[in-house]
Amino acid sequence: xxxxxxxxxxxxxxxxxxxxxxxxxxVMPTILQILGLKPEGTVDGRVLSEAMVNGDGSEIASHTxxxxxxxxxxxxxxxxxxxxxxxxxxxxxxxxxxAARTASKx
Numbered sequence: 001x002x003x004x005x006x007x008x009x010x011x012x013x014x015x016x017x018x019x020x021x022x023x024x025x026x027v028m029p030t031i032l033q034i035l036g037l038k039p040e041g042t043v044d045g046r047v048l049s050e051a052m053v054n055g056d057g058s059e060i061a062s063h064t065x066x067x068x069x070x071x072x073x074x075x076x077x078x079x080x081x082x083x084x085x086x087x088x089x090x091x092x093x094x095x096x097x098x099a100a101r102t103a104s105k106x
Contacts (some may be wrong), residue, residue, distance in 0.1 A: 007051065016051050020062050021085040033100040046090045062087045064094065076101045 004018055005019045005022065025045035028045045037080045049055030064085040080098030084091060 007048075011052055013051055013053055018048065018051050020050060020060055020087055021064075021094065022048060023092055026090075041066070044090075046088060060087060077101045077103075 003024065005024075005027070007030075023045065025043070026048050029039070029043055029045045030048045030052075033049075033052075040100075047055070050060050062085055065081065066081055066083045068081045069079070078098065078100050080096065082096035083094040084090070085094050
């Protein structure tokens with residue numbers, strides 16, 4: 001679920017590596033901000049202000065939680081997790097996985 005975004009131009013900090021969660025959904029709000037345009041309605045994502053020359057990313061705080069669930073049934077069990085990060089009101093799904101386990105008979 002991780003990808004790479006490389007942005008270049010006069011509006012972006014040179015050599016900046018963003019430590020906050022980001023995603024593809026952040027591209028449109030960021031471009032609209034650069035162009036000085038307002039979206040007609042609500043959009044997903046956020047402006048990547050911390051990566052912009054005139055942006056102030058100092059107020060950005062991210063919070064990450066790992067949600068886990070387990071279920072036993074018969075001689076087996078299922079466990080899964082989902083790691084979620086949040087920046088402001090924007091939620092990012094970082095990673096997740098599930099696994100079945102069978103109880104061994106000795």
